Amino acid sequence: MASSWLTSALSGASRHPKRPEHSYSYGTAGFRTKADILEPVLYRVGLLAVLRSKAVKGSTIGVMITASHNPEADNGVKVVEPMGDMLLAQWETYATSLANAREDDLESVLQDIISKENIDMEQSANVFVARDTRPSSVSLAEVLIEGIQSLSGQYVNYGLLSTPQLHYMVRCHNTQGSYGKSTETGYYEKLTNAFTKLRQKNGGNGKGSYSNQILLDGANGVGALKVEQLKEHLKGQLDIIVNNDGSKGKLNEECGADYVKIQQRPPPEMDVKPETKCVSFDGDADRIVYFYMGKGGKFKLLDGDKIATLIAGYIQELLTEAGIQLTLGLIQTAYANGSSTHYATKMLNVPIACTRTGVKHLHHKAQEFEVGVYFEANGHGTVLFSPSVIPKLDDVCQDKSLSAGKKEAATKLRLLVDLINETVGDAISDLLVVETILYQKQWNIEEWNSSYTDLPNRQLKVKVKDRAVIQTTDAERKTTSPAGLQSAIDELVAQYNKARSFVRPSGTEDVVRVYAEADTQIAADELAAKVGVKVHELAQGVGDPPSLPS
Numbered sequence: 001m002a003s004s005w006l007t008s009a010l011s012g013a014s015r016h017p018k019r020p021e022h023s024y025s026y027g028t029a030g031f032r033t034k035a036d037i038l039e040p041v042l043y044r045v046g047l048l049a050v051l052r053s054k055a056v057k058g059s060t061i062g063v064m065i066t067a068s069h070n071p072e073a074d075n076g077v078k079v080v081e082p083m084g085d086m087l088l089a090q091w092e093t094y095a096t097s098l099a100n101a102r103e104d105d106l107e108s109v110l111q112d113i114i115s116k117e118n119i120d121m122e123q124s125a126n127v128f129v130a131r132d133t134r135p136s137s138v139s140l141a142e143v144l145i146e147g148i149q150s151l152s153g154q155y156v157n158y159g160l161l162s163t164p165q166l167h168y169m170v171r172c173h174n175t176q177g178s179y180g181k182s183t184e185t186g187y188y189e190k191l192t193n194a195f196t197k198l199r200q201k202n203g204g205n206g207k208g209s210y211s212n213q214i215l216l217d218g219a220n221g222v223g224a225l226k227v228e229q230l231k232e233h234l235k236g237q238l239d240i241i242v243n244n245d246g247s248k249g250k251l252n253e254e255c256g257a258d259y260v261k262i263q264q265r266p267p268p269e270m271d272v273k274p275e276t277k278c279v280s281f282d283g284d285a286d287r288i289v290y291f292y293m294g295k296g297g298k299f300k301l302l303d304g305d306k307i308a309t310l311i312a313g314y315i316q317e318l319l320t321e322a323g324i325q326l327t328l329g330l331i332q333t334a335y336a337n338g339s340s341t342h343y344a345t346k347m348l349n350v351p352i353a354c355t356r357t358g359v360k361h362l363h364h365k366a367q368e369f370e371v372g373v374y375f376e377a378n379g380h381g382t383v384l385f386s387p388s389v390i391p392k393l394d395d396v397c398q399d400k401s402l403s404a405g406k407k408e409a410a411t412k413l414r415l416l417v418d419l420i421n422e423t424v425g426d427a428i429s430d431l432l433v434v435e436t437i438l439y440q441k442q443w444n445i446e447e448w449n450s451s452y453t454d455l456p457n458r459q460l461k462v463k464v465k466d467r468a469v470i471q472t473t474d475a476e477r478k479t480t481s482p483a484g485l486q487s488a489i490d491e492l493v494a495q496y497n498k499a500r501s502f503v504r505p506s507g508t509e510d511v512v513r514v515y516a517e518a519d520t521q522i523a524a525d526e527l528a529a530k531v532g533v534k535v536h537e538l539a540q541g542v543g544d545p546p547s548l549p550s
């Protein structure tokens with residue numbers, strides 16, 4: 001006779017049947033597709049989250065319902081590990097099998113996970129649930145909860161949260177509050193307490209051209225709502241004006257960090273005056289970019305690389321002032337602008353590591369340093385501090401034999417640790433970190449932007465028969481297949497100044513991505529197009545090859 005949990009799980013699944021024509025994959029950012037085909041997936045993710053919680057002896061697991069920067073009609077779901085990290089790779093595979101299992105196979109897929117992971121079905125389970133502002137998220141959350149309950153899991157439904165807020169809640173809860181209180185107020189209090197103290201310490205002589213005014217593009221998403229709450233705790237220290245707050249426009253439509261980065265222009269809804277500091281979040285507020293309109297109305301983007309170098313440079317300065325030796329590293333991907341890499345190594349003296357695209361790769365690499373700053377150029381990033389860091393900082397703060405200057409620098413670093421959401425890139429926390437540093441330096445956005453000048457660059461997509469024929473190595477900077485492609489790229493790159501180019505199969509779209517940078521925009525455009533033509537030629541391109549700029 002089937003166990004009662006199994007009967008209950010299977011009968012729930014039959015209420016949310018999976019259609020044979022749909023297939024799903026738990027990719028780098030969870031399941032993500034059209035919202036109207038996600039119901040069976042949400043139910044099964046409910047089952048998976050309970051199993052994961054049981055597998056980690058009842059620690060709390062998080063489930064976030066969002067499709068981030070995708071259009072409003074899409075949705076998605078991702079699972080958060082007990083310390084706030086992303087789901088383990090092995091469990092991504094289980095998630096995909098569960099989501100795709102035919103109803104009559106569901107029992108064996110569940111039994112397989114239980115036996116491989118040696119799960120005690122008597123163990124209690126707990127899941128934290130949150131969602132973004134998509135209209136479809138409400139009913140999808142109900143289906144998810146049905147899945148959790150069918151395996152007798154406990155749950156807390158936080159309703160609307162940003163993705164990083166949910167990651168934070170999960171970590172706080174599993175570390176018995178040592179990371180902070182697992183409430184939304186606890187989140188704002190932790191961040192704004194650290195922010196206020198750092199602001200007092202940094203003093204800001206008011207002589208520079210720093211302005212506390214920020215024009216925010218909330219992507220018509222959850223970040224806009226959360227910033228309004230943050231403002232109550234900031235008590236006027238920042239003057240944040242929220243645009244695209246969801247009151248009229250659609251989520252991510254002509255707004256949001258992805259729009260601004262790809263279109264290289266401000267959202268049309270925003271009235272951007274020259275030199276005004278602007279910030280754009282994505283739909284679930286785990287990405288942030290800054291921008292402004294420079295002289296002559298030229299759009300200027302300060303992306304993840306600019307943010308990362310600002311933060312890494314600040315940490316480096318404080319470590320030097322405090323006389324503390326820690327291994328500090330900046331983790332980038334091949335997309336990082338060559339100027340940012342050059343600036344970090346030559347001017348800031350911060351070592352660089354490069355990983356494959358995808359947040360989890362950067363996150364893992366950052367864990368190899370005592371202080372690991374990681375950012376993708378698209379604006380997703382944070383800082384990780386190894387467990388040895390806080391005791392080292394506390395020692396300096398308390399050492400009476402050290403100078404006041406050293407202790408002060410260590411205290412600032414200690415506060416910075418509290419200001420950063422280490423679980424995942426967090427647009428709100430990153431904004432507070434950037435504003436702290438700009439205030440300390442008394443920089444306006446133009447001064448910050450001039451720390452280095454991005455090399456002109458171009459990205460293109462090439463459609464090919466099967467993008468899996470493109471294989472890469474060296475953190476995606478070189479191709480190993482198809483034969484002859486890498487040598488062709490090398491030859492083309494050699495014809496331009498300060499040039500670099502790479503190609504990689506996209507993880508989220510059926511295309512091959514081409515990146516090129518060079519000393520001028522014309523050169524970067526030409527190089528990207530020529531590399532694109534080579535990809536088309538050597539990897540069985542579909543449709544027309546990229547055309548060369550005229």
Ligand code: 16G
Nearest residue numbers: 028029357358359360506507508509
């Ligand atoms: C996903 C990744 C993002 C990466 C992007 C690349 C996460 C949470 N998200 O959105 O980090 O930059 O994919 O897309 O890992 P691509 O493979 O299509 O270029």
Ligand code: MG
Nearest residue numbers: 068282284286
């Ligand atoms: Mg996002």
